[in-house]
């Protein structure tokens with residue numbers, strides 16, 4: 001993948017869920033592009049390892065995104081350690097409640113929404129708190145293809161991710177005239193611990209999930225954290241200065257119908273079809 005160095009030179013970012021998967025890949029890409037980052041995750045050992053491998057450009061803050069004070073703390077760490085906050089990536093996630101709606105408890109619903117929806121609201125709130133006085137910043141939240149279409153994930157997950165898409169538009173409408181952009185990325189199937197666990201029952205089974213995702217991908221390649229990181233980077237950077245309120249779907253064409261096969265597209269079938277002129281009674 002061609003990379004142009006320094007697309008986030010001098011910027012400071014907080015990334016939730018950056019101990020693993022898409023968040024980790026994005027933290028690594030951000031640092032490679034000149035940013036300094038706060039790795040904010042509930043997994044202490046993995047988060048510390050990721051931050052350590054990024055050297056002086058990274059700090060780890062143990063963050064449970066279901067706790068507002070933890071999100072506020074991660075944002076405040078960015079300002080205290082690196083002087084400012086330019087980019088907020090609301091990425092932490094779980095699959096959450098699965099199963100039939102009629103069997104889903106209100107408690108499981110609340111616990112899932114706390115991570116996937118409420119935390120995104122709080123991430124935007126606290127990023128806004130420090131970005132608004134500077135009239136500058138970019139917020140990117142991670143939705144999902146399950147946030148733009150039904151039938152691709154569990155019920156509560158689908159509801160939460162649609163909520164992320166909606167809140168992205170709503171927050172963008174408040175912040176636009178105050179210099180802050182708010183966007184989302186909606187990944188399709190991506191090779192991470194989350195999908196490995198769903199596919200193989202083992203978050204470390206990279207081979208099984210890579211094979212499954214490749215088979216499902218209209219482009220016949222597996223989605224990798226790096227593919228999602230590239231989209232997050234674009235929206236985070238000044239190259240997207242004219243873009244706000246959008247959800248960028250990165251899914252190998254799955255939700256745009258690229259899965260095919262579509263009979264009209266057969267080679268050698270060129271013809272203009274206009275049956276309507278004949279009508280159903282002819």
Ligand SMILES: NC(=O)c1ccc[n+]([C@@H]2O[C@H](COP(=O)([O-])OP(=O)(O)OC[C@H]3O[C@@H](n4cnc5c(N)ncnc54)[C@H](O)[C@@H]3O)[C@@H](O)[C@H]2O)c1
Pocket residue numbers: 016017018019020021022023040041042043063064065066091092093094115142143144145186187188189190191192193194195
């Ligand atoms: N992998 C996919 O196919 C896919 C597709 C669409 C959307 N997503 C979304 O991408 C995001 C990242 O997921 P991933 O696939 O990289 O999974 P992952 O499991 O590799 O990473 C998720 C990270 O979030 C952290 N996390 C979970 N609960 C937390 C909490 N309460 N507080 C702080 N951190 C917490 C985990 O510790 C982990 O490091 C999620 O929002 C997920 O819904 C993933």
